[in-house]
Amino acid sequence: MADPSDKFDEVRRAWVARHQGWSLIQRRRAEQLGRRVRARQRSTVAALPDPHDDTSLPPLILRAAKSPTSQVELVVVAILAVCIPLGWLAGVAIKSVLVNLIPQTLRAFPIAALLWSGVALGAPILALYDPAPTFGQMVVVPWLCVQLAAAPVVAGVYGIAEGWLAIPGSDQWWPLTPAEPALSPEDAAEILGPYEITGPPVVEPRPLPDHGERMPRW
Structure with a gap:
């Protein structure tokens, strides 16, 4: 049964990482999706992902002081927040x-x-x-x-x-x-196969022994 919390996270993570360009916001978004995927894997499989892969960039406001890219993104976010x-x-x-x-x-x-x-x-x-x-x-x-x-x-x-x-x-x-299609009797018969009405034998059949050719008695 599919996990309802899985919103195609792995497919979307790969797309975001492939198209992130210079944007650190998109890089952080891809990392967050990756962390969600690995957290789900830890709860379902025995081979655990490397916990070192769960590192991600800090939020925008915390990295704007040292990153020119984040400063540009912060200006854009501030303009949108005002407008x-x-x-x-x-x-x-x-x-x-x-x-x-x-x-x-x-x-x-x-x-x-x-x-x-x-x-x-x-x-x-x-x-x-x-x-x-x-x-x-x-x-x-x-x-x-x-x-x-x-x-x-x-x-x-x-x-x-x-x-x-x-x-x-x-x-x-x-x-x-x-919507899921309704299962018709014909589809059910095709999936389950023909209904066998012959019961099992009381004694299991065995092949007759091969005694060879009978020689005539003179």
Whole structure:
């Protein structure tokens, strides 16, 4: 029986590690997925993975002082936190809900649906935006609308960052898990084989002894 806590972690870890580039955030994400895979292996197999493989980078805020790459990533994260704080939190919540539906309800993460939903919500904002003289109508109202459009986009970006593109179906609109087909009598007969109605013999059959050719008596 498949472990319900396994969300294709090994496949996603390999994808994230292969596409991490210079990003230390992605490197840490791949290491965290690897630690989860090895922790699951320790509970099921006798050959334990090397515990030295469980080392991972510290969080972003702790490594930004010495790493130029982390400093760039910290600036990007800070800008996003200021611009779309509510959308970010809502996107993380949406992502968590969808991941919990895998694989029972969804067979993959619906990245396409989330990104296109963000486009559908953001396009009317750009088309209907008419700056008004008051500060609230000019800044606050558009800012709140952007939070709404950013929520599905953030969830979709998290899906890409966490390696869900490696799972078939993540580029589809709503990849539902197919229902298990009903087992028909014909399928059961093919699996189990024909039903034998002949009972076992009382005495096990034995081959007749071979006495050779009989010689005629003169």
